[in-house]
Amino acid sequence: MTGSSAGPSKESKDNGELTALQAALAAEHAAVYGYGVVGGRIGAARRTEAQAGYDAHRARRDALVREVRDLGAEPVAASAAYALPFPVADAAAAVRLAAELEERVAGVYSDLVRAAGDQRRREAAGALREAAVRAVRWRGGSVAFPGLAERAGTDAATSGAPAAPTA
Template identity: 80%
Template structure:
């Protein structure tokens, strides 16, 4: 996978995460709303940075879809927490590809994004995985 392809995949995942956190925010309840808002803002910032990265690599940034299919129905706060963990796992997976494909500052940024997503996933899930970004590929 080229750096451009990996960056496009990461951008697509960030679009989906921003959408997904809209759902999370609507169902999360007041106790964890600030955490959901912070994650939403972090994904928006990463999305915007990836748009620039894709352009710098010579590509046209992939557009967000009008809507995304959720992996399961989210009707309440526990479902929102579960969705947030899934979103972070998926984002970590695409950033692991970008770490492999990227060089220099791009690789460093991808590693930072992978780490951030893994930490957020642990916070949402309450437990960790051995290899963040790779666990969902097994």
């Protein structure tokens, strides 16, 4: 066997980082869609919190679009619609959906933290932290390792997006 064992090449690292960026962007697209559903069902007492989550995900989505373009790639497009993990018929289900969205976004950002370097890693860690804090607020409790524990053993959570696109 020939070659160096010094680690992955810069090209493969950049490709992994771009893949993780695109996954984070796809997750943000889905979260924006999901928060639209949350906003339509959430009670008045938590409407401001839902709006803040929606705004935060829109801002992250827009920043990720710029980052992907800066790397010379075409940003992944949003789907026209996304399948929700469960029916959202009332305010209680809207709260559960918001917590689920945040947990799934945190998982995707944990992948970006692992794939990224330097400044992008810090930004991804900040996004992970923000999603974890929002998840705690929605859920009313926390997990030991946000972005990791939620992903264990669930196919949907490891897909890289909060909700699957529909046709």
